[in-house]
Amino acid sequence: MTVIVLSGPIGAGKSSLTSILSKYLGTQPFYESVDNNPVLPLFYKDPKKYAFLLQIFFLNTRFHSIKAALTDDNNVLDRSIYEDSLFFHMNADIGRATKEEVATYDELLDSMMKELEHMPKKHPDLLVHIDVSYETMIKRIQKRGREFEQLDYDPTLEDYYKRLLSYYEPWYENYDYSPKIKIDGDKLDFMASEKDRQEVLDTIVAKLKEMDKLPEDWTPSHN
Numbered sequence: 564m565t566v567i568v569l570s571g572p573i574g575a576g577k578s579s580l581t582s583i584l585s586k587y588l589g590t591q592p593f594y595e596s597v598d599n600n601p602v603l604p605l606f607y608k609d610p611k612k613y614a615f616l617l618q619i620f621f622l623n624t625r626f627h628s629i630k631a632a633l634t635d636d637n638n639v640l641d642r643s644i645y646e647d648s649l650f651f652h653m654n655a656d657i658g659r660a661t662k663e664e665v666a667t668y669d670e671l672l673d674s675m676m677k678e679l680e681h682m683p684k685k686h687p688d689l690l691v692h693i694d695v696s697y698e699t700m701i702k703r704i705q706k707r708g709r710e711f712e713q714l715d716y717d718p719t720l721e722d723y724y725k726r727l728l729s730y731y732e733p734w735y736e737n738y739d740y741s742p743k744i745k746i747d748g749d750k751l752d753f754m755a756s757e758k759d760r761q762e763v764l765d766t767i768v769a770k771l772k773e774m775d776k777l778p779e780d781w782t783p784s785h786n
């Protein structure tokens with residue numbers, strides 16, 4: 564079957580769409596365990612001290628989840644190793660990592676990506692990117708309610724989030740590990756609107772059929 568990876572800024576809707584899409588396709592969801600991440604709250608308290616440690620934590624968990632996903636060949640991944648470097652280099656660019664940490668990270672990432680080349684399935688079949696504006700991103704972060712992600716907790720997060728969005732634009736354009744599609748996360752409320760949810764699912768299924776990853780006559784009842 565297929566391996567689909569979700570991508571997009573913080574709060575874009577990746578975990579939510581992973582759940583919706585995996586149920587619709589009858590495949591297995593792989594979620595990023597943020598709530599079991601002991602370093603994440605430490606990072607938001609002291610980004611300079613914890614940026615490198617947090618990135619090694621994420622890189623390790625993402626490496627294992629993408630390997631499992633590429634072995635299983637029938638799943639949807641909520642974010643993947645492919646965005647890891649975006650986050651770390653953005654933090655390094657704002658002085659939150661030493662040049663030694665950047666060199667160590669880049670070497671480790673390179674070794675891990677080379678390791679993935681030996682997998683039976685080397686890359687995902689499709690990247691589904693959820694594009695959101697800053698305003699929508701903040702609304703979604705507030706709605707989800709993680710205290711350390713809120714602007715009230717740390718007003719400097721406004722610049723951090725705006726910078727993150729600016730890094731995502733070239734990242735998506737340069738992404739070439741698989742075919743990709745972009746979902747307008749500002750326009751499509753796939754949580755509250757059945758019509759919007761169906762439009763998103765139809766877009767993804769049409770792309771999978773175009774790629775011969777689903778038969779032309781596939782319908783959800785196949786599951």
Ligand SMILES: Nc1ncnc2c1ncn2[C@@H]1O[C@H](COP(=O)(O)OP(=O)(O)O)[C@@H](O)[C@H]1O
Nearest residue numbers: 574575576577578579703706707751752753754
């Ligand atoms: N398309 C959407 N429209 C409205 N609310 C959404 C949408 N996608 C996600 N949400 C809400 O935004 C919050 C963040 O969603 P989540 O799936 O956790 O994002 P991510 O995994 O990208 O960080 C959640 O409260 C979720 O219910």
Ligand SMILES: Nc1nc2c(ncn2[C@H]2C[C@H](O)[C@@H](COP(=O)(O)O)O2)c(=O)[nH]1
Nearest residue numbers: 572573574597617618621647650651712
């Ligand atoms: N410094 C990094 N932070 C990261 C990375 N991946 C996710 N995150 C942060 C952003 C959010 O606070 C939280 C969950 O991310 P969502 O996009 O699922 O909301 O973790 C990373 O690689 N580096």
